[in-house]
Amino acid sequence: MPDTRQPVAARRTHCPYCALQCGTRISGTRADAVTVEPADFPVNRGRLCQKGWTAPGLLAAPDRLAAPLVRGRSGRLLTATWDSALQAAAEGLARVRDAHGADALAVFGGGGLTNEKAYLLGKFARLALGTSNIDYNGRFCMSSAAAAGNAAFGLDRGLPFPVTDLSRARTVLLAGANVAETMPPLMQHLHQARLVVVDPRRSATAHRAALHLQPAPGTDLALALGMLHVVITEGRLDTAYIGRRTTGFEALAGRAAGWWPERTEAVTGVPAADLRTAVDLLTQSGDCYVLTGRGVEQHRQGTATAAAFINLALALGLPGTPSGGYGCLTGQGNGQGGREHGQKSDQLPGYRSLSDPADRAHVARVWRVPVGRLPGPGLRAYELLDALGEEQGPRALLVMGSNPVVSAPHAARITARLAALDFLVVADFVPSDTARLADVVLPVTQWAEEEGTMTNLEGRVLRRRALLDPPPPVRSDLHVLHGIAVRLGEPPEHYPTEPRKVFEELAAASEGGRADYSGITYDRLDAGESLFWPCPATPDPHPGTPRLFLDRFAHPDGRARFADVEHDGPAEDTGAAYPVHATTGRVLTHYQSGAQTRRVPELAAVAPEAFVEVHPDTAARSGLADGDLARVVSARGGMTARVRLDPTLRPDTVFVPFHFSGDGRANLFTHPALDPLSGMPEFKVSAVRLEPLPE
Structure with a gap:
């Protein structure tokens, strides 16, 4: 039934799309239509892009899922009650587990899920299902920069500084990031900066650049090495910073010696003169930032390429200083929080490692289970999807917050693997391409109908607030996980359905971890505090950490690591058949x-x-x-x-x-x-x- 409540005062919340998480005010009812206005929030300062302005339109999607669906004997998806659909989901998963073992089950999550959903999904996979096989679509978005950032700094947070710091930048290198289209409100923070844009396209962002470097696809790593060569040979290094705050420079310097500008031009197609001009722009003034995006990461050498741009930033003395830095522009709405709290195949909440005995013991205590119940690391996203339905691969899958039929590479094969499963459960709010293949489809809430938290690209933890009650046939993802877990024999109290309770447990599980949320509470967020992790629980409330690495990096010795990387090119080259x-x-x-x-x-x-x-x-x-x-x-x-x-x-x-x-x-x-x-x-x-x- 439609929500016909009287309009309430505008609720402050955040856009349901990208990791900028622009502040918004929403008001209205389902019957009279919901409206949105931009809030004066630091990242968007009263602005929204087209997607943000039109976000309420999704609430009225004509084909929104209105009831659970279960595939009948005829092969068609038929309307079902919630009880019968959850029972069918639990029985199907249990049937596969009993026949083939726990690792025959798998879970695939999403970078748009709230922190609470991501956390409970990881717990559900490892305890209720007992499987090691859980990963998420963020593996397709930010994983390379995360790996490079952890290696270089000992910690991965997309931007280790607030977005607002970019407003004072004099020069910004944007490598593989078209923010004028993907995050338009971010551009207002770059209006004073001279932009050096690395992109094989003349994108909307490149049109605004002082210098556009247009390398051949797959050659960004060579370009970064060529720029580092110029920095070294023309005496632009910050030698004091390198000596005081880093290790590993000498090995990298030897590698960069082979990438003189003319050789770099031959590989990338970027003129040697432009390479030198780029270095001039980066070094002629202070307040310089190096930012990378998906164009750098989504390669078979994505981690090495992200590391190469981190190397450049370190050589210029930028990370961990008040006058510059390096950052990764996280893409999905909760891509940052989604990778911190247990959706990744090798991680536990708080960015803890599933392979570390102390980390495992801490989380087992919070979950009130023997540490032996925690499985080890499982298959990563593409490897998981590629193995579906195979003899030794997962035979049943739960998908929540993702649409791999469209988003996964080699999509025809992945679609075939999904179709080969013994059992598929999908939780979604529209009949996505993946949902249409499912044996059980569970209709879930949308952004304006749910409470929770998100973590944006700066590591700022934000409150998502509900304006509308969900339509009666719709339940939250937390209710879905609770309903299936209980039917699989799990204690009901281990799977809360109230977001605040889930967050309190998440905070405890993260305590002492690299992404420590233990000092963050709903009350503090609702009081308007802007809290960046790490924010540990302390006797006097911790203010959060807007700027990381100002005193030391997160490695035990406090130093950042240069990475010894080399360009190896893409997996396939052009030829007569594919030119x-x-x-x-x-x-x-x-x-x-x-x-x-x-x-x-x-x-x-x-x-x-x-x-x-x-x-x-x-x-x-x-x-x-x-x-x-x-x-x-x-x-x-x-x-x-x-x-x-x-x-x-x-x-x-x-x-x-x-x-x-x-x-x-x-x-x-x-x-x-x-x-x-x-x-x-x-x-x-x-x-x-x-x-x-x-x-």
């Missing part, structure tokens, strides 16, 4: 797999279908004109897209957004090669050809 590189990314009006934004009419009208951006010369060689339909084909498969001519593109490169479903899925052609450290797939470079299609 151009394809790279993927986001556009202004859509988000992630598009399951949300494609249901908002104002956004869908701007970008209604998949498209491919092509240089006019490249299009002509393929027999294509602007507006034609084309197939973008790799050795793994192909997708259909509308041609958009763009003379600013490199002639050897095409660009495809990844927000579309069906035959418009960019991930039908992307490469599943994995970074050995982070497990990140190589989304950003595939060898493809273009084929004309009739209308």
Whole structure:
């Protein structure tokens, strides 16, 4: 039934999309429509992007799931009661576990889940199911920078400083980040800075840059080494900082010696003169920042590439100083918190390690179970999905907050693996591509209907507040986990459904960990305190830590580590059969797999279908004109897209957004090669050809 309550005073909350987590005020009722206004919150300062302004439209999605669904004997999904659907989910999971063991079960989560959901999902997987196989779609987004940041600094927090610090920047290097489209309110913090943008496309951000470096896809690591070579040979190093605060520089300096500008130009296509100009811009004034995004990370050498840009920042003496720094622009709404509290295959809450005996013992005490009940590390995201339904792989899967049919690389294979499962349960609020394959579909709450916390790209913990009661047939993800866990024989009190209680347990589980939330409470957040982790529990309330590393880095010796990295190129190169590189990314009006934004009419009208951006010369060689339909084909498969001519593109490169479903899925052609450290797939470079299609 529709919510017909009288309008209430506007609730302060945050946008449901990216990791900037812009502050908003929402008001209205379901019957009269919900409206949104930007709040004067530090990260957005009274501004929103198109997605934020239109976010209430998703609450009225005409195909929103209205009741649980269970697949019947006819093969069709049929409406069911909650009790029967939860019972079917529990029985199906138990049946597979009894036949094949606990690791035949798997869980796949999402970087948009609240901290409470992410935490309880990890606990549910390891205790209620007993499986080691849990990972999440953040493995496809931020994992390379997380691995590089942990190695360099001993701690991974996307931005180790507040976004507002960027407002005083004189120069900012943006590598693989198109923030003018992916995080538009962030641009106001960069208005004073000279931007050096690294992107194979002439993106909206590159259009605003003082200097645009346009490397061939898959060569960012070589570019970073070439820039470091110039820093060293032209005497731009901060030698005092390197000696006082870092280790490992000498080995890296020897590596960078081989990347003189002319060699770097031959590999990347970036003119040697532009390389030198970039270094000039970075070193001619103080207040300089190096920021990286998905374009740097989503490669089989993503961790090494992120590390190479960290090396550059360390060589310039930036991280952990008041006048500059390095940061990773986390993508998903709770990509930061989502990777801290137990969704990753190798982690426990508080960024604890599943392989560390002390970490395991601490979490087991909080969970009130013997430490032996905690499984070890399991398969990482792509490896988990790739093994579904195989003889030795997971045979049943619970998906919560993700749509891997669209978001996973080599999408045709992953779709086939999902279809091969003995049992699939999906919790979602719309019939996503993945939900349509499920045996049980459970309808869950949306952002304006739920309480909880999120952690944005700065490590700032935020309160999500509900304006509306959920529709009667809808329950929260916490209720879903509780309902299945109890039916599997777990104690009901171990799976709270009240977000505040879950957060209190999360805080205790994180206490003493690298991501310590133990000093954060709902009362403090509701009182308006802006709390950044780590925020330990102390006799006098800890103020949180907006700026990390000012005195020391998180390694035992307090020093940052340079990484000895070398360029090795993409997993596949172009050739006669596949003559151009394809790279993927986001556009202004859509988000992630598009399951949300494609249901908002104002956004869908701007970008209604998949498209491919092509240089006019490249299009002509393929027999294509602007507006034609084309197939973008790799050795793994192909997708259909509308041609958009763009003379600013490199002639050897095409660009495809990844927000579309069906035959418009960019991930039908992307490469599943994995970074050995982070497990990140190589989304950003595939060898493809273009084929004309009739209308």
